[in-house]
Amino acid sequence: MAVVQDVHGHHDHHPSGIMRWVMTTNHKDIGTLYLWFSFAMFLVGGFLAMGIRAELFMPGIQILEPELFNSFTTLHGLIMVFGAIMPAFVGLANWQVPMMIGAPDMAFARMNNWSFWLLPVAGMLLISSFFVPGGAAAGGWTFYPPLSAQGGLGVDMMIFAIHILGASSIMGAINIITTILNMRAPGMTLMKMPMFVWTWLITAYLLVLVMPVLAGTVTMLLTDRHFGTSFFNAAGGGDPVLFQHIFWFFGHPEVYIMILPAFGIVSEIVPTFSRKPLFGYASMVYATASIAILSCIVWAHHMFTAGMPTVGQLFFMYATMLIAVPTGVKVFNWTATMWRGSLTFETPMLFAIGFIFLFVIGGFSGVICAIVPIDIQVQDTYYVIAHFHYVLVSGALFAIFGGVYYWLPKWCGRMYDVKLANMHFWLSMIFFNVAFFVQHFLGLAGMPRRIPDYSLQFADFNMISSIGAFGFGLSQILFLYIVIKCIRSGEKAADKPWEGANTLEWTLPSPAPYHSFETPPVIK
Amino acid sequence: MTQSVTNINVTMLKKLLIFSAIMFGFGYALVPMYEKFCEVTGINNLLQPNAVDKNIKVDMSRTIAIELDANVRGMPWQFKPLQSSVKIHPGESIEVMYEIRNMSDQEFTGQAIPSYSPRFLEKYLKKFECFCFTKQVLKPGEVRQMPVKFVIDPEIPVDVNTVTISYTFFALQPGK
């Protein structure tokens, strides 16, 4: 387990064994905990996905009763978003941000420990809600009322879990902002910060901006359920559509919270393996900020069919399409960075290029969803499912894989098995597309999302999609094997295994010592 | 182990915590903002009287059948229209009566919420009086007859011949 090699002889005397992990306030330990937690949740969420795809393998109901199927889709979404993707990014931030800005640790080490240990509690709540009477929440990961106003104990456990996760995210974000703003080594001006740090700074601001709104939403839901308020309860003069507005006011910035750090990772990897500085660094910073601001005014593109005046539909349609402009600037900059670079295709670079390629597809299907007359057709179909898996799986998740392969040598001082890692990339790439590309067709043909059974004309594509999904799921077991093999018996890695890398963390020995940059480095 | 936390960090922590608290409040502030917004823009005014154009023209060439429907949720009330359907010409104003009866020995407060079929009827139905604009309080055993006055805008698409107006009474204090 010990990814972090302990450098003894320091003034510290931390406990060993399990207590080391429970009590730790070291940013590297906590980063490791976040990453392992996130991977565990990824496996749980993946198991649920396999259940969903197994049920959808053929028409008819074979293995999951409709109610349980609905719980599977709901919890799959919640666990992947809040349990896998977000903690993985926070884990990467914990490991990398202090090292990249030359800080000895995070600003609030004790709070860092709390924000991590809240997560397993929330994870257990979500998982155990399957076993309570009435089962887990089944109203979708967006938990719209009236469904979420009904439902049993499982829904309350979900609400409580979201409260905890929200608190953890807010604490994590505050920690990251303070670290980045106050703890930089002398000479590390804002405009010299690596892109990963920049994107995380902006993401963290988005988090403190919208996570509290989510907390408010679930609190209202809770009081509606148990304390007689009627925010969303039509019977008492409330309005369920209001829920959708508040939820998506959080929800759309949330999707950018899940992609901005990915942009950051890709912006580190692409220059390294192109052996060129990032093209348009300043533009990248501005584009990130721009995306973050604009993301707060486009939320109702998720609600085009919920009943909205034409003026509103057009407003949100135009605003949404404009957000694609700064996103396009980024893609342009990555491409320009690679242009005439001396490229090599190590595993992180493969994932980064895969990211750029597939994220663009996801971006385009997003723009298509943003066109009101089309969205009225595809809303709540598999087309939307395809869209957001292209941006979240081949977007956020691929970037996380890329980041892990990129920094793994620094973390554990050992190299991963290159052959296997490349195989992991190609398997993921192929199976991902098999699983999700056909879902575009299913959506256009009208197959609704969140159903356990479907009419016969959808059968072939669903079978293809399920085969792809099983393949994708299995490929991730390979990832686990690669990481464990790397930690246990990988070849010794150089301090700077990638010749083109030039951020601060590569000036440290590999593995990075338990305490780094206790005396701040000097920046040129 | 103990990281000395500098003052400047703590100040920042406080600021960000306050900001988070404000955003939590903002979530709640969205509720009245939303209601105000709907009221000002007239988007969701099911429960407000419409301003009616006095010189609206009656279109004698068309007749629309209106089916009246009534439901109760969660209360021991009986609620029914006194006539199950009426026929009117678009542009003609009309009054229909509903009756509620409290079947229990307790006082109840209820609110009626309208719903229309087809859905776009909302745009063409102009109500100037309705029992749904206010809460209704019924003493044990009380009976009340209540009118709805409205016109249907002659602009309503020509292929609409039958519409349904349905009201559902909900208990305002559940469990009481």
Add this chain to the structure above:
Amino acid sequence: MNNTEHQTGKASTLQVAKAVFWSFLGIRKKDDLDRDAKMIKPHQVVIGGIIGGVIFVLSILTLVKVVTS
């Protein structure tokens, strides 16, 4: 352990407006950026950004009004 990069100088309103405009598009020249980073104070960016956001929203609204009228 602290940030002292805002040195001399105060940015003009025009410069803030320009910085905000370019940030909405997401493109900025390196030199301009260096100047922005030196001259513009954080609160100026925040205020400028909010005003820029409001203008942005209003202009889309106007466009929508024109289209639907």
